[in-house]
Amino acid sequence: xxxxxxxxxxxxxxxxxxxxxxxxxxxxxxxxxxxxxxxxxxxxxxxxxxxxxxxxxxxxxxxxxxxxxxxxxxxxxxxxxxxxxxxxxxxxxxxxxxxxxxxxxxxxxxxxxxxxxxxxxxxxxxxxxxxxxxxxxxxxxxxxxxxxxxxxxxxxxxxxxxxxxxxxxxxxxxxxxxxxxxxxxxxxxxxxxxxxxxxxxxxxxxxxxxxxxxxxxxxxxxxxxxxxxxxxxxxxxxxxxxxxxxxxxxxxxxxxxxxxxxxxxxxxxxxxxxxxxxxxxxxxx
Amino acid sequence: xxxxxxxxxxxxxxxxxxxxxxxxxxxxxxxxxxxxxxxxxxxxxxxxxxxxxxxxxxxxxxxxxxxxxxxxxxxxxxxxxxxxxxxxxxxxxxxxxxxxxxxxxxxxxxxxxxxxxxxxxxxxxxxxxxxxxxxxxxxxxxxxxxxxxxxxxxxxxxxxxxxxxxxxxxxxxxxxxxxxxxxxxxxxxxxxxxxxxxxxxxxxxxxxxxxxxxxxxxxxxxxxxxxxxxxxxxxxxxxxxxxxxxxxxxxxxxxxxxxxxxxxxxxxxxxxxxxxxxxxxxxxxxxxxxxxxxxxxxxxxxxxxxxxxxxxxxxxxxxxxxxxxxxxxxxxx
Numbered sequence: 001x002x003x004x005x006x007x008x009x010x011x012x013x014x015x016x017x018x019x020x021x022x023x024x025x026x027x028x029x030x031x032x033x034x035x036x037x038x039x040x041x042x043x044x045x046x047x048x049x050x051x052x053x054x055x056x057x058x059x060x061x062x063x064x065x066x067x068x069x070x071x072x073x074x075x076x077x078x079x080x081x082x083x084x085x086x087x088x089x090x091x092x093x094x095x096x097x098x099x100x101x102x103x104x105x106x107x108x109x110x111x112x113x114x115x116x117x118x119x120x121x122x123x124x125x126x127x128x129x130x131x132x133x134x135x136x137x138x139x140x141x142x143x144x145x146x147x148x149x150x151x152x153x154x155x156x157x158x159x160x161x162x163x164x165x166x167x168x169x170x171x172x173x174x175x176x177x178x179x180x181x182x183x184x185x186x187x188x189x190x191x192x193x194x195x196x197x198x199x200x201x202x203x204x205x206x207x208x209x210x211x212x213x214x215x216x217x218x219x220x221x222x223x224x225x226x227x228x229x230x231x232x233x234x235x236x237x238x239x240x241x242x243x244x245x246x247x248x249x250x251x252x253x254x255x256x257x258x259x260x261x262x263x264x265x266x267x268x269x270x271x272x273x274x275x276x277x278x279x280x281x282x283x284x285x
Numbered sequence: 286x287x288x289x290x291x292x293x294x295x296x297x298x299x300x301x302x303x304x305x306x307x308x309x310x311x312x313x314x315x316x317x318x319x320x321x322x323x324x325x326x327x328x329x330x331x332x333x334x335x336x337x338x339x340x341x342x343x344x345x346x347x348x349x350x351x352x353x354x355x356x357x358x359x360x361x362x363x364x365x366x367x368x369x370x371x372x373x374x375x376x377x378x379x380x381x382x383x384x385x386x387x388x389x390x391x392x393x394x395x396x397x398x399x400x401x402x403x404x405x406x407x408x409x410x411x412x413x414x415x416x417x418x419x420x421x422x423x424x425x426x427x428x429x430x431x432x433x434x435x436x437x438x439x440x441x442x443x444x445x446x447x448x449x450x451x452x453x454x455x456x457x458x459x460x461x462x463x464x465x466x467x468x469x470x471x472x473x474x475x476x477x478x479x480x481x482x483x484x485x486x487x488x489x490x491x492x493x494x495x496x497x498x499x500x501x502x503x504x505x506x507x508x509x510x511x512x513x514x515x516x517x518x519x520x521x522x523x524x525x526x527x528x529x530x531x532x533x534x535x536x537x538x539x540x541x542x543x544x545x546x547x548x549x550x551x552x553x554x555x556x557x558x559x560x561x562x563x564x565x566x567x568x569x570x571x572x573x574x575x576x577x578x579x580x581x582x583x584x585x586x587x588x589x590x591x592x593x594x595x596x597x598x599x600x601x602x603x604x605x606x607x608x609x610x611x612x613x614x615x616x617x618x
Contacts, residue, residue: 020419021423028434031434034490035448037452050457052461053461099340100341103336103341119348125352125356126592128551128571129356129589129592129593129596132589132592133355133356133358133589134351135579156348156351157348215443217554233442236443236447237557237558251451254445257441257443258440258441261439262436272435276498276499277502
């Protein structure tokens with residue numbers, strides 16, 4: 001409470017504060033409206049989607065539309081494809097990044113710093129610059145329209161090595177020195193000491209990697225055609241057909257596509273917010 | 286490109302910039318070493334070198350094959366007239382010459398990208414900073430409100446854009462609302478003068494929550510004693526905001542701006558889902574033009590040259606960020 005608030009007549013300050021909170025509640029509800037509109041349109045007949053005046057909530061909610069959308073395109077297959085692709089990339093990223101991060105955090109070798117700076121520089125490269133040569137590469141490997149084309153080129157990023165290194169460096173070195181004296185190898189130390197202590201950082205990296213790959217659109221759009229290997233974002237655009245759009249199924253699909261991110265955000269908000277705060281910090285450091 | 290990926294990269298790049306300073310600054314580098322160099326024996330150092338090679342091998346191999354080689358290849362391609370089926374022919378800088386002097390659509394596309402980036406960035410910063418200050422002044426519900434605005438951040442941009450497309454589509458909810466209020470606004474996605482506004486609205490809804498959180502965290506980390514001291518000296522809430530809070534979070538603010546600009550310059554998903562670059566090429570951006578030239582007309586060499594224009598703009602922005610950050614670090618050190 002600031003001095004000026006206590007100085008003002010108590011009821012006036014109280015009313016102002018209440019109004020401020022109520023206004024924020026209203027803004028929040030307006031902000032959440034597209035989520036509501038998505039669900040409301042997912043559970044109605046397609047003929048009611050563009051009714052005038054608009055129907056806020058259908059008289060009869062067709063929750064079965066979710067099941068119909070699942071088997072329609074086949075959207076269920078897109079869901080499994082996305083889960084498989086994003087899951088595989090997440091696992092590869094965690095393994096590869098942990099190894100590199102440990103080297104950067106703990107090993108004293110004169111050339112490591114230069115490599116680390118080079119890793120950081122690669123963060124600046126936009127995906128749009130890479131997709132054309134990568135597509136070429138996939139053509140030559142005969143990987144177009146395969147899972148490996150969706151997974152392998154996207155599984156290597158220096159971001160993970162960087163994030164984990166920051167975390168590893170905060171782990172007290174004494175924990176490792178005892179193990180080293182006992183003759184444990186570096187790999188053993190990483191597996192038995194460092195990784196078990198790094199669960200929050202590994203979780204954050206897994207979350208970032210999984211959601212960004214789940215949402216990825218440009219690369220699947222380029223390297224996949226047809227429905228066999230299509231991922232969810234690609235599948236969503238397929239509801240726009242020649243004979244008009246199946247809005248209700250599309251909205252059901254959109255809701256399904258957002259479900260993992262929304263659930264993970266709510267469950268892990270504490271970690272996410274902390275992770276972002278690390279990126280800010282007082283005075284920008 | 287998804288927001289989550291870019292955001293994740295943003296966090297990395299932010300701290301990366303700090304790291305870069307530490308690595309390149311000899312005085313900072315010395316203090317970062319956890320142990321004195323003398324404690325590390327010769328054999329240990331050799332073991333370390335050995336281990337480092339093995340630990341880095343997977344990621345170095347992956348990054349070389351799927352980042353360094355494609356990066357070099359795309360630069361090389363940008364000097365060819367390659368069109369998927371025919372063999373590529375070296376054409377020197379003529380792609381770039383054509384882009385900058387002949388192509389009538391290029392300046393339109395560049396202009397669209399700059400307009401989008403500028404407008405989106407301005408609105409994003411005003412919204413996220415304003416809401417962050419507002420929310421941090423509340424006595425209850427802070428975390429809940431932040432969560433509400435953050436909720437779309439990790440969701441697929443394509444899904445978000447299609448939900449908004451339903452709202453904006455002709456005869457949809459937006460048209461009904463505009464008609465009932467008798468507002469002089471045409472349909473957003475089919476009017477060439479307004480279509481970009483639709484793309485910006487969707488991007489703001491999906492993206493401003495991240496900066497809200499970033500700035501919120503910076504505001505929370507301002508020591509209360511600074512604000513109390515200023516209040517005792519008679520500074521009003523407004524003065525405390527402009528002369529203390531804004532100044533103290535300015536490095537974070539600037540970082541957020543640069544990262545948002547870099548993300549915005551690459552905009553693709555929203556454009557694809559909402560307008561496919563249309564009507565005409567009213568919403569075609571650099572990101573969309575790269576996809577369009579490369580994968581609908583198969584002018585790969587030309588697309589590569591557009592992608593390098595984008596890359597050069599992003600590199601320039603990153604260098605500006607690094608420069609100014611170095612300055613800031615000196616200021617409050």
